[in-house]
């Protein structure tokens with residue numbers, strides 16, 4: 001046992017002895033059992049520990065539940081026309097923002113002419129992904145993550161979940177972004 005700890009224990013025992021000696025003359029007038037009192041204190045302390053750990057458990061479960069809910073949530077926003085989508089050549093991509101200016105996204109037109117769109121933030125550490133025409137996939141240059149260009153699912157690397165999906169609708173020959181879906185680990 002370290003000498004510091006020994007000193008602390010000795011001081012506590014000495015304090016306890018001093019209190020007992022000082023209160024001894026009054027014990028008959030004011031019966032007070034210090035041993036029982038110490039037990040109550042321990043019980044109270046255990047109750048306190050139980051309550052705080054229960055509260056921690058409940059709040060942790062709440063946060064976990066919300067994270068699971070958020071991870072699979074789809075949010076509809078005001079539809080926004082994606083400028084330049086019609087002129088996009090198959091096998092190429094363009095950047096846009098949706099729903100707000102800071103929400104960067106990428107629209108891809110695959111070789112078969114179909115559109116798909118995703119949030120541009122890599123789900124690992126938020127680096128912007130780009131479309132590799134050569135490899136026909138979305139790639140993250142930061143830690144070599146790769147995503148499927150049609151589904152946004154993780155192909156390789158450290159990203160833990162697919163890219164956010166931008167829901168698209170084609171109306172009167174124009175391509176609109178209509179919603180954004182945050183996805184959990186779907187593997």
Ligand code: FES
Nearest residue numbers: 122124125140145
């Ligand atoms: S930030 Fe994309 S792989 Fe790390």
